Amino acid sequence: MSASPLAEPVSAQDHGSATNPGRIGSLLHRYANPGRFLRLSERLSPFLVWPAIVLSVAGMVWGLFLSPADWQQGDAVRIMYVHVPAAWLASLGYAALAVCGVLSLVWRHRLADLAAAEIGPVGASVTFLCLLSGSLWGRPMWGAWWVWDARLTSVLVLFFLYLGHVALIRAFDDPSRGARAAAILAVAGAVDLPIIKFSVQWWNTLHQPDSITLTGAPTMSFSMLWPLLVCTLGFSFAFAAIVNTRLRAAILETRTRQLLLQGARE
Amino acid sequence: MTRKTRRLWLVGGCMLGFGTATILTLQAFSTDIVFFMAPSQILAHPPAPNRTIRLGGMVVAGSLKETHEAGKPPSVSFLVTDGQDAIPVRFTGVLPDLFREGQSVVALGEMRPGGAFIASEVLAKHDETYMPKEVAEALRKSGRWDPRFGKPPSASSWDDMTVAPSRGS
Numbered sequence A: 001m002s003a004s005p006l007a008e009p010v011s012a013q014d015h016g017s018a019t020n021p022g023r024i025g026s027l028l029h030r031y032a033n034p035g036r037f038l039r040l041s042e043r044l045s046p047f048l049v050w051p052a053i054v055l056s057v058a059g060m061v062w063g064l065f066l067s068p069a070d071w072q073q074g075d076a077v078r079i080m081y082v083h084v085p086a087a088w089l090a091s092l093g094y095a096a097l098a099v100c101g102v103l104s105l106v107w108r109h110r111l112a113d114l115a116a117a118e119i120g121p122v123g124a125s126v127t128f129l130c131l132l133s134g135s136l137w138g139r140p141m142w143g144a145w146w147v148w149d150a151r152l153t154s155v156l157v158l159f160f161l162y163l164g165h166v167a168l169i170r171a172f173d174d175p176s177r178g179a180r181a182a183a184i185l186a187v188a189g190a191v192d193l194p195i196i197k198f199s200v201q202w203w204n205t206l207h208q209p210d211s212i213t214l215t216g217a218p219t220m221s222f223s224m225l226w227p228l229l230v231c232t233l234g235f236s237f238a239f240a241a242i243v244n245t246r247l248r249a250a251i252l253e254t255r256t257r258q259l260l261l262q263g264a265r266e
Numbered sequence B: 001m002t003r004k005t006r007r008l009w010l011v012g013g014c015m016l017g018f019g020t021a022t023i024l025t026l027q028a029f030s031t032d033i034v035f036f037m038a039p040s041q042i043l044a045h046p047p048a049p050n051r052t053i054r055l056g057g058m059v060v061a062g063s064l065k066e067t068h069e070a071g072k073p074p075s076v077s078f079l080v081t082d083g084q085d086a087i088p089v090r091f092t093g094v095l096p097d098l099f100r101e102g103q104s105v106v107a108l109g110e111m112r113p114g115g116a117f118i119a120s121e122v123l124a125k126h127d128e129t130y131m132p133k134e135v136a137e138a139l140r141k142s143g144r145w146d147p148r149f150g151k152p153p154s155a156s157s158w159d160d161m162t163v164a165p166s167r168g169s
Helices: A007-016 A022-032 A034-066 A075-107 A110-141 A150-168 A175-189 A192-202 A222-265 B003-028 B039-044 B133-141 B163-168
Strands: B053-059 B065-067 B075-081 B086-092 B104-111 B117-125
Touching: A022 A110, A034 A075, A034 A110, A034 A222, A075 A110, A075 A150, A075 A175, A075 A192, A075 A222, A075 B003, A110 A150, A110 A175, A110 A222, A150 A175, A150 A192, A175 B003, A192 B003, B039 B053, B039 B086, B053 B086, B053 B117, B086 B104
Parallel strands: B086 B117
Antiparallel strands: B053 B075, B053 B104, B065 B075, B075 B086, B104 B117
C-alpha cells in the first residue's frame, strides 16, 4: 500500500508544478497527496466516529432530558441544544470551504477540490437544520416563524451560498473547471461569515446577541452551558466524521474511474 | 515571483477588495439593515405619517393595561422605552408567550398624530440570558433582580447558584 501507484495519477500535476513551494507549501503537499491522506483518514476514522456517537448521544440526553428548563422559555429552550451546534457548524463548514477554495486557487490541490465537493452538502444540511430549528424556536418565543433581521437574513444567504457551491462544483463536464468556479464562490462568500458573527452587534436585531463569547463570561447557567458544549463537540465530531468518510469514498471513486479509463484505453 | 506566489497575492488582493466593497455597502445601507428603531430615535426623527415602521424597546413596568369590550377582541396598551424616551403602544391581537413587563419587544405599526404607536404585530425579543427557574426565583427572593425592570445581573454573580439553596429557603 505504501508504494501506492494508484495515487500518482491524481497527484502528479501537483508535484509537477511544485517548483518552489516554500515551507507551508511543502507541508501542504505532504498531506495533499490523496494516497497519504487516504491512509491518514482510515487511521483517523474511529477517533472521529466514536467521539461523535458518544458525545452526541450524551449531550442530547443531558440537554433534552436532564438539564433544567429556562425560567421564562420553559422546555422550548431545549431547541438550543440542536440549534446552536448546527449554527456553529454552518459557519465552521463554510470557513473550511473557503480554506479549500484558497488551497485550490493558489496551490491547485486536487484534494482541496475533492474536500470542497464533500463539505458542501454536509454544510448545507446543517445550515438548513439551523434555519429550521431556529424557525421552530422563534414561533413560540418571539411570535414569528421568520423575520428579516440581519442575523436571520445573513444565515439564509449562507444557505444559498452553500446551495450555489454544491450546484456549481458539479455543473461542468470538466471537473477542474467546476472546482475553479466553486473555489472562487467559496472564497468570495466567506465575507458573509463575519457579517453573521457580528450582525447582532452591528445592527439591532430580533435575534439576541451571543451568550457565549471569547471575551466575556457566558450569560448562561452552567447547568445549561455544559450540555450545550458537549452537544456542540459531539456534532462537530459527527460533521468531521461524515466529511472524512465522504472524502475517502470520493478519492476511491476517482481512482476507480481512472483505473476503468486506463483499462478502456489499453 | 513564482506563479504560486502571484496567485496567492491575486487571491489575497481580490479578497481584500471584495471585503472592502462589502463593508462600504453595508455602511451605506446600515440604517436600512437595522430591524427596529428605538423610541428616542423615532421622536428625534419622526417618520412620515402612515409609514409602517418597527419600534423596539422595553415594556415599562406597570404600564401594561388590558381592555376587554364586549364583541371586540381584547386590546392592550403599554409604554415602550429605551431608557431615554417612552412611546405609548396600542395593540389588538394575540401577544407572544414571552411578552411581559420588563421584556424587550419589537412592534410593527405606525405613529399616529397624537404620539401613540398603533401596532399590527408585537414580537418578543429574548435577551441572551438563560437560567433555570430556581435561580430566577432565588434572585427575585433575595431582591437582587426584578424581571419587571430589565435584564438580570451579570451571570458571574449567579451561575454558581445551584438548585439546592432555593429549595432550602
